[in-house]
Amino acid sequence: MISRVRGTEDFLDVTRQNALIKLLTELMHRHNYTEIQLPFLEHTELFARSLGAATDVISKEMYTFQTEGGDSLSLRPEATASTVRAFLENKIDTLPWKVFTHGPMFRHERPQKGRWRQFTQFNIEVIGTEAVAQDAQFVAMLDGFFRTQLKLENFVLRLNWLGTKADRDAYKAILLAYLEPQKTEICATCQKRLTTNTLRIFDCKNEDCQKIYVNAPKLTDALSDASKADWQTLRTTLEMLSVNFIEDPFLVRGLDYYNATVFEFVSTDLGAQNAFCGGGRYELASQLGGNPCPSLGAALGIGRILMMLEGNPHALPLPKETPLNLVLPMTEAQQPLGLFLLASLHRAGLTADILLEKPSLKSMMRKADKLGATHVLILGEDEQKAGTVVIKNMKTGTSETVKQVEAASHCSGHTI
């Protein structure tokens, strides 16, 4: 037997996932966003130029292959770079471009609870916006959705401000000076990161490293006056909108394209992989050859949110199950008539199916029970001759013989 690829999942019933996507799509439409669809495959260079060479995603997690023509393509590990590529390639000129998309992303990470190699993100971007108030509105929209609509509990919003590149360069010098005397005490990965991706040292799980970092100078204390003012505006606006957040001066995020606002929604219900939504402000357009275009976005981990909703079955409005009408031809001789009857039920807008594999009433009735049928429509030799059908109501156990032409209206009458 060939098993599925490690870190991937078989979804045998996507009802809950679809219900969540539907709620999110409605939220997006209320906020005037447009749904877009982007390729799963992109040129590797797109991600290499966007996400940062030293990030885990680029250095070791991409599914990359060479085409026969010699192109290097990758399965998308996220959707932001592709959205900006589509923005530039399609010459979008109405700003801000407010768009969303959802679908599978691929990262070759070590699989564990809540972490897959193929996972679904719901990705939202506002391309072409400078206003700090937009950041506040965006975060408030997500917070309100999680809190009020999904009724999620046990989560917090972690917020930080990464300033401009100049702010970060100035801060890096301060941080390196602080770490210099203790450099040999931090782990090998952090030592390497000090030169390749300095701020990511804060993501280290090593307790000895964390003991040193906890007292490190903070980026938010080293910001320019203009950045400090914007950071203050964001926090004040969020407070006005009654959004609770925790300032986390060491939140840096795993992708390198962020400036200014960064945030993550994390839950204590999720275990080690506790972030179920993350995002922030970025400027990728100029990095990809376009004019500078300040932007903002976030992605929600659909699998992780569904895990959080498991204990709360009423949080997602699931579609009402439609009653199932099951046609049971007793022998092969009644099967064509059964198909005819089935078509008449479908024409009447009913949900109906037919059993063609088990030519014994007993086994068919067992199957009907298992399928949760509300009515079974039994067609034997006698019914075939008489132009009738026996309709059994599976809830009440009562049976009635009706004319075949009246079967659909009989079943509709009982199921409305």
Ligand code: HAM
């Ligand atoms: P990210 O933080 O890498 O950001 O991913 C966003 C969310 O996707 C995470 O919070 C998590 O819920 C989910 N996620 C990530 N990796 C996995 C995985 N291996 N298995 C399951 N779920 C996962 C981004 O991807 C950015 N593109 C977000 C963004 C949009 N920033 C600006 N615009």
